[in-house]
Amino acid sequence: MSEQTRPNMTINGGGSVGAGVYGDVVVNGAGTIAGDLECELLKINGAGTADGNVKSTRVIVNGSGSFTREVQAGEFVINGDASIAKGAGIGRLQVKGRGSVGGSLAATEVDIRGTLKVDGDTEADLFAGQGSFVIGGLLNAGTVNVELFGASAAREIGGEKVTISRSRHGLAEFIGAFSEKRLRTDTIEADEVWLEDTVARVVRGTRVSVGAGCEIGLVEYTESYTPAPDAKVTEAIKVEAG
Amino acid sequence: MDSELISKKELLVATGISYGQLYRWKRKGLIPEEWFVRKSTFTGTETFFPRDKMLGRIERILSMKESDLSLDAIADAVTPDLGSVSLSPTDVTERGIVSAPSLELYRSAHPDAEALRYGELLSLYVLDTLLATGEISLDEGRWVLAAFEEAYPGFAGADCDLVLVRKMGVAVCFMVTSSAEIAFESGVRLVARVNVSESVEALSARL
Numbered sequence: 001m002s003e004q005t006r007p008n009m010t011i012n013g014g015g016s017v018g019a020g021v022y023g024d025v026v027v028n029g030a031g032t033i034a035g036d037l038e039c040e041l042l043k044i045n046g047a048g049t050a051d052g053n054v055k056s057t058r059v060i061v062n063g064s065g066s067f068t069r070e071v072q073a074g075e076f077v078i079n080g081d082a083s084i085a086k087g088a089g090i091g092r093l094q095v096k097g098r099g100s101v102g103g104s105l106a107a108t109e110v111d112i113r114g115t116l117k118v119d120g121d122t123e124a125d126l127f128a129g130q131g132s133f134v135i136g137g138l139l140n141a142g143t144v145n146v147e148l149f150g151a152s153a154a155r156e157i158g159g160e161k162v163t164i165s166r167s168r169h170g171l172a173e174f175i176g177a178f179s180e181k182r183l184r185t186d187t188i189e190a191d192e193v194w195l196e197d198t199v200a201r202v203v204r205g206t207r208v209s210v211g212a213g214c215e216i217g218l219v220e221y222t223e224s225y226t227p228a229p230d231a232k233v234t235e236a237i238k239v240e241a242g
Numbered sequence: 243m244d245s246e247l248i249s250k251k252e253l254l255v256a257t258g259i260s261y262g263q264l265y266r267w268k269r270k271g272l273i274p275e276e277w278f279v280r281k282s283t284f285t286g287t288e289t290f291f292p293r294d295k296m297l298g299r300i301e302r303i304l305s306m307k308e309s310d311l312s313l314d315a316i317a318d319a320v321t322p323d324l325g326s327v328s329l330s331p332t333d334v335t336e337r338g339i340v341s342a343p344s345l346e347l348y349r350s351a352h353p354d355a356e357a358l359r360y361g362e363l364l365s366l367y368v369l370d371t372l373l374a375t376g377e378i379s380l381d382e383g384r385w386v387l388a389a390f391e392e393a394y395p396g397f398a399g400a401d402c403d404l405v406l407v408r409k410m411g412v413a414v415c416f417m418v419t420s421s422a423e424i425a426f427e428s429g430v431r432l433v434a435r436v437n438v439s440e441s442v443e444a445l446s447a448r449l
Contacts, residue, residue, distance in 0.1 A: 123269050140265050160262030186286065189250075191262035201286055204251075206260060218285075220251075240255060 006040070019052055036069075070103075078114075087120070095131070104137065115150060122154075130167065132181070144190075148197055152183040162190040162205075166197045166213060182213060206241070247279065247290040248297070257300045270313045272303055272320055276443055295447065327449055328357045339363070339448050340370035347373075347383050365391050367445045368404060368436055377433045378406065378413065386415050393417040394438065406433040 006023040011031035019035025026041075027048040036052040042059045049066045057074045059065075065082040074091040076082075078099045087103030096113045104120035112129030121137035128143065132150030139154045144162045146152070164183050182197040193205040197213035208219050209226040210233055219225060219236040227233055254261070267273050277299075279290045299320060306316045331349060335342050348366045349355060355362065369387045372378050378386065390404055394417065401420040406413060409430045418424065420437055 125269075140269050142262075142266060142269075158261060158265040158268075160266065189261040189265070191260050204261065239251075241258070 095129075110141075112146065146183075148181050148183060151180050154183070154185045156187045156189070157185055158187075158189045160190060161192040162188055163192075163194045164196060164198050165194075166211075208236075246293055247281075248293040250289045250291070253291060253296060253300070256297065257304070259300060259304075266313070267303060271317045272313065273299060327360045327363065329363065330357055331355065334358060334363070334366070337448070339445070340366055341374065343380065344370035344373050344383075347380055348387065351384060351387055363449075364438075364442060364445055365394070368438065368441050371436055371441060372404075372406065372434055375434055382406075382413050382415075389415045390417070397438075401437070401439050404434075404436045404438065406435075407431065408433050 006021055008023045008025070009017050010026045011017060011029065013029045014031065016032040016034050017025060017037070019033070019037060022037070022039040024041040024043070025033070025037065025039045026043045026045070028045045030047045031044070031049075033048070033050040033052065033054075036054075037050060038055045040057050042050075042054065042056045044061045044063060044065045046063045048061070048064070049068070051068050053069045053071070054067055055072045059071065059073045059076045061078050061080055061082045063080045065078070065080075067082070067084040068086075070086045071084045071088045071090070073088075076088070076090045076092070077094045078097050080097045082098075083100045083102075085102045088101050088105050088107075090105070090107045092109045092111070093099070093105070093107045094111045094113070095116050098115050100117040102119045105118045105122045107122075107124045109126045110116070110122070110124045110128070112131040112133060115132045117134045119136040121140065122135050123140045125142040127139065127141035128145040130147040130149055132148065132152045133139075133146065133154070134152060135154035137155050139157045141159045142161070144157060144159055144164070146163070147165050147167045149167050167181075182199055184199045186201050187204070188195070188198070188200055188202075189204045191206045193203055193208045194211070195203070195209065195214050196211040199215045200217070202218045202220065203210070203216050204220040206222050207224045208221040210216055210219065210231040211228045212230055214228075214231045214233070216231070216233045217235070219233055220239050221236070222239055222241040225236050225238070227236065248256070250264070254264070264273075268275075268278070273296070277291050277296055279292070280287055281290050302320060303316055306319065311319070329337075329339075331345055334340055335345050344366060348369060352362075358366065365387060368390055369383055372386055373380070373383050386404070386406065394402070397417065397419070402417055403420050403422075404415070404417050405424065406415045407426060407430050408414070413433065420439070426432070
């Protein structure tokens with residue numbers, strides 16, 4: 001599509017943009033996008049609502065963004081708060097603040113500096129950061145590496161390498177003294193599992209390390225198992241590898 | 243234990259793959275979402291797979307990996323692009339997708355059908371499923387097919403069922419969403435209720 005047919009659009013103060021194909025769409029203040037939007041850049045400085053599917057190379061939310069349908073984006077940066085109602089496919093998702101996805105999330109990379117909530121499944125090659133997450137379904141990631149700053153949960157976690165660690169950050173420790181900030185999950189299955197502050201029914205892996213603050217019902221490992229002295233593990237068994 | 247299913251643990255032992263590989267292949271679309279069947283066991287909820295399909299698929303992926311294909315290339319190879327499917331009527335029976343009488347019936351309704359695309363194959367497959375039950379006549383099959391072709395697009399991909407009922411020898415055919423419960427007056431007999439999503443899956447497996 002040529003440049004002429006991809007106009008830029010800016011809302012200053014308040015207003016709304018019609019559905020369509022744009023270059024850059026910038027909302028300064030409060031704005032609504034009425035219908036499906038396709039653009040190069042969607043930037044919300046203030047409060048924005050997209051009443052339709054959004055397809056954009058980049059989405060940046062500074063403030064608050066509400067997406068009532070699906071979002072497809074190469075990069076999605078949240079500085080503040082954003083909610084996507086019907087699922088998201090994103091190259092790189094960065095959450096500084098709070099992000100929530102109704103439905104499922106598929107991403108290449110998820111970087112959490114805050115909190116992320118996904119109602120359905122979450123898939124990513126890399127799922128990392130410092131913060132908290134609540135995944136309603138399966139978290140399937142090549143690498144999961146999260147330093148817990150708050151109570152987290154996932155129905156199941158599966159992948160190649162899963163690392164869950166207790167925050168050594170002063171502030172998080174301070175907050176942690178007053179609130180539960182463990183990860184609760186039913187099952188973790190991965191080649192390499194390294195855990196702290198995790199409550200799980202069963203953990204299965206090739207090499208499993210269970211550290212401080214963990215409560216695990218059953219550990220099944222094929223190569224090695226390393227428990228910390230204060231880890232609570234009901235049963236650990238070595239199983240045959242294939 | 244259901245012998246047609248294999249537990250995730252058994253699968254890993256049988257194939258020698260790791261959890262990491264299994265999850266990566268799922269992420270890359272090498273193993274369909276529907277094959278991951280969650281079932282309650284006495285220790286908790288575990289994941290199972292359709293045994294034959296899953297073992298076949300893993301074997302295929304492993305042999306393709308040995309020939310150094312990328313995961314994306316393998317994904318394309320193992321999951322047929324349904325949009326590009328096009329079969330001639332002879333292919334359809336030769337590959338055992340549907341029975342010859344079903345195809346004949348379909349062709350009598352669509353005499354100019356030379357190449358069957360996915361949507362048409364689905365209609366044909368649903369028709370074949372019903373005829374195979376032995377509960378409907380060829381004549382009824384003709385208008386069941388017409389009813390399906392007319393009503394199915396209206397569900398826009400939502401989970402739906404094709405329902406056939408009969409009272410005093412008169413058959414009535416209609417479509418409902420799968421979650422719908424239907425109650426009939428006495429004397430009405432439910433002849434068949436075919437879930438379209440299951441048919442889509444079964445058909446995809448045969449292509």
